[in-house]
Amino acid sequence: WSADAERGRALYAECKRCHQVGDGAAHRIGPHLNDIFGRPAGSLDSFRYSPAMKAAGAGGLVWTGAALDRFLAAPRATVPRSRMSYAGMKDGSDRADLLAWLRLSSGGGPDRPPAQPTVTPEEYGLDPQLLTIRGDPDYGAYLAGECTTCHRPDGGEEGIPSITGWPHDDFVIALQAYKRGKRVHPAMQLVAGRLSDEEIAALAAHFRRAGDQP
Amino acid sequence: QGRPRVVVVGGGAGGATAARYIARDSKGAVDVTLVEPTRAYYSCFFSNLYIGGFRDYASIGHSYGALAANHGINVVHDWAVSVDRDKRSVGLAGGGSLSYDRLVLSPGIDFKDGSVPGWDLSQQNRMPHAYKAGSQTQLLKAQVEAMAQGGVYCMVAPPNPFRCPPGPYERISMVAHVLKETNPTAKILIVDPKAKFSKQGLFEDGWQRLYPGMIERIGPDFGGDKVEVRPASMEVVIDGEVNKVDVCNVIPAQQAGRIAAAAGITNDAGWAPVVAHTMQSRADENIHVLGDASHQGDMPKSGFSANSQAKVCAMAVRGALTGSKVYPARFSNTCWSLIGTDDGVKVGASYEATDEKIAKTDGFISKTGESAEVRKATYEESLGWYAAISDDIFS
Numbered sequence: 001w002s003a004d005a006e007r008g009r010a011l012y013a014e015c016k017r018c019h020q021v022g023d024g025a026a027h028r029i030g031p032h033l034n035d036i037f038g039r040p041a042g043s044l045d046s047f048r049y050s051p052a053m054k055a056a057g058a059g060g061l062v063w064t065g066a067a068l069d070r071f072l073a074a075p076r077a078t079v080p081r082s083r084m085s086y087a088g089m090k091d092g093s094d095r096a097d098l099l100a101w102l103r104l105s106s107g108g109g110p111d112r113p114p115a116q117p118t119v120t121p122e123e124y125g126l127d128p129q130l131l132t133i134r135g136d137p138d139y140g141a142y143l144a145g146e147c148t149t150c151h152r153p154d155g156g157e158e159g160i161p162s163i164t165g166w167p168h169d170d171f172v173i174a175l176q177a178y179k180r181g182k183r184v185h186p187a188m189q190l191v192a193g194r195l196s197d198e199e200i201a202a203l204a205a206h207f208r209r210a211g212d213q214p
Numbered sequence: 215q216g217r218p219r220v221v222v223v224g225g226g227a228g229g230a231t232a233a234r235y236i237a238r239d240s241k242g243a244v245d246v247t248l249v250e251p252t253r254a255y256y257s258c259f260f261s262n263l264y265i266g267g268f269r270d271y272a273s274i275g276h277s278y279g280a281l282a283a284n285h286g287i288n289v290v291h292d293w294a295v296s297v298d299r300d301k302r303s304v305g306l307a308g309g310g311s312l313s314y315d316r317l318v319l320s321p322g323i324d325f326k327d328g329s330v331p332g333w334d335l336s337q338q339n340r341m342p343h344a345y346k347a348g349s350q351t352q353l354l355k356a357q358v359e360a361m362a363q364g365g366v367y368c369m370v371a372p373p374n375p376f377r378c379p380p381g382p383y384e385r386i387s388m389v390a391h392v393l394k395e396t397n398p399t400a401k402i403l404i405v406d407p408k409a410k411f412s413k414q415g416l417f418e419d420g421w422q423r424l425y426p427g428m429i430e431r432i433g434p435d436f437g438g439d440k441v442e443v444r445p446a447s448m449e450v451v452i453d454g455e456v457n458k459v460d461v462c463n464v465i466p467a468q469q470a471g472r473i474a475a476a477a478g479i480t481n482d483a484g485w486a487p488v489v490a491h492t493m494q495s496r497a498d499e500n501i502h503v504l505g506d507a508s509h510q511g512d513m514p515k516s517g518f519s520a521n522s523q524a525k526v527c528a529m530a531v532r533g534a535l536t537g538s539k540v541y542p543a544r545f546s547n548t549c550w551s552l553i554g555t556d557d558g559v560k561v562g563a564s565y566e567a568t569d570e571k572i573a574k575t576d577g578f579i580s581k582t583g584e585s586a587e588v589r590k591a592t593y594e595e596s597l598g599w600y601a602a603i604s605d606d607i608f609s
């Protein structure tokens with residue numbers, strides 16, 4: 001590995017909570033990033049992209065190194081109303097290092113490392129049993145009324161992240177972390193603080209389902 | 215028998231949300247009519263940011279087309295002028311009437327006559343309130359921009375309760391922001407009948423940091439509650455002392471929109487008491503009252519609150535008319551205010567329904583001395599919120 005790629009691996013921490021890359025990578029909050037170089041934007045049938053990302057791909061956007069560099073510097077300036085809630089990596093040399101690591105880990109070569117989990121309950125000191133609770137999506141749909149005042153159903157706005165289409169575990173871990181004060185944000189702690197474990201599971205089921213609708 | 219009928223009066227934060235949620239979630243099983251005189255809703259929320267130059271006018275305007283197209287809501291552009299509770303029908307200014315199984319009233323506020331001596335609606339061009347958004351907001355902005363160098367902007371602040379508790383003080387911040395750029399020797403005078411106001415510590419800290427020496431507030435201890443205005447001569451008389459001003463923003467005392475009184479469901483103070491679990495009027499179980507017009511307990515009169523209450527109401531209405539499942543009511547509110555560029559603050563709380571009222575359960579507020587990054591993130595959140603709530607009401 002070049003020194004740059006090694007630095008890039010650390011910088012990938014900013015992407016890791018949403019994307020998997022490497023052997024066995026799957027879609028999470030964002031699509032897996034294997035074979036991303038040369039891939040047209042929004043082109044994996046198995047992932048539900050925003051209309052904006054699909055349109056960008058249909059309009060000819062292909063993830064070359066230069067295109068990725070531009071996108072990662074300012075995601076929503078490049079693809080307005082994309083569902084990727086990431087402010088951007090401002091420093092050009094950081095991006096170069098990140099892309100060096102991404103090139104290494106996303107290709108099919110022998111150096112490709114195994115994919116890492118996006119998030120684990122242990123990271124936030126949560127009981128893994130919380131992930132086994134299954135929720136009622138219809139109840140979640142009612143509870144979601146409290147969320148859509150701030151989170152757009154289609155995601156895609158500065159300031160407040162997109163939460164539709166998330167994997168069950170990632171969603172539950174995020175809300176449980178707010179509920180238990182392991183993630184700090186006054187509005188989200190207030191909202192999550194009074195949700196029961198069953199209600200969190202119901203919301204996860206609802207927002208997962210909402211993400212499947214075109 | 216036809217489909218059950220719901221008539222919603224007022225297409226603002228409360229009424230349009232209720233119409234949308236009832237129509238959307240009943241999937242056509244309920245016939246929903248929305249009565250709203252204006253063809254474009256200009257939101258009061260973010261209207262201060264328009265005055266401050268942070269938003270353009272078009273960005274705070276919303277039309278009703280999507281509610282009709284996406285959810286089959288019958289949008290009637292007319293005024294409701296009467297409610298016959300025995301016949302369950304609403305009379306319209308245009309002549310017709312609409313019968314209902316459930317009526318939802320979300321008419322916002324009207325001003326109390328005589329609350330500021332010398333001011334009445336006929337004076338709203340010389341002394342704008344800009345507390346119902348639209349042409350009034352444009353007028354106030356133009357007056358601020360046309361102020362003579364070194365002139366005085368005066369706000370007559372309202373007594374409690376009124377819509378958007380931080381609203382007048384966010385407006386002061388936005389006016390100060392404009393004047394600091396274009397008219398730095400101008401002065402701002404707040405005449406306030408209240409001893410305290412919302413987010414006071416945060417606003418006063420911000421005013422000191424960003425607009426030192428520009429803003430003076432006269433509270434009730436110095437006669438802020440004894441004010442009279444003279445629109446013809448642009449004078450404000452505070453406890454007998456005459457002040458000449460250049461712009462005078464009079465925000466009078468408030469009550470529920472007049473249709474609530476016409477329906478005979480308001481209390482002595484002019485608001486409509488409701489049952490917290492369902493937002494039903496305490497005087498008539500076939501009528502629900504939302505938002506600013508309701509007397510509900512601990513929630514501030516805000517767009518966020520009205521939107522939150524509308525969802526509880528929508529669930530109760532569907533439950534009553536279609537037998538759909540009803541879950542326990544829960545409410546929340548967050549109000550963001552902008553003090554200066556990238557300097558946002560917020561206050562929020564959660565609420566539950568008790569038999570007596572909507573009761574606060576928990577809350578938070580921004581702190582003085584927060585870092586610039588936190589304040590900027592708070593402002594950006596408010597942009598995300600505005601986009602989301604606009605969709606949640608009108609899309």
Ligand SMILES: Cc1cc2nc3c(=O)[nH]c(=O)nc-3n(C[C@H](O)[C@H](O)[C@H](O)COP(=O)(O)OP(=O)(O)OC[C@H]3O[C@@H](n4cnc5c(N)ncnc54)[C@H](O)[C@@H]3O)c2cc1C
Nearest residue numbers: 224226227228258259294321322378505506515516517518
């Ligand atoms: C300067 C300012 C800043 C604000 N900032 C915020 C903020 O940042 N966040 C926030 O959450 N809230 C804010 N608010 C408060 C918010 O605007 C109100 O609380 C909210 O609009 C209340 O919703 P509502 O449905 O009760 O009334 P409204 O939104 O006022 O809607 C009432 C509607 O009813 C219609 N109507 C009235 N009478 C009749 C009738 N007889 N027949 C038919 N239609 C009728 C009116 O035309 C109007 O469209 C602010 C308010 C002001 C003035």
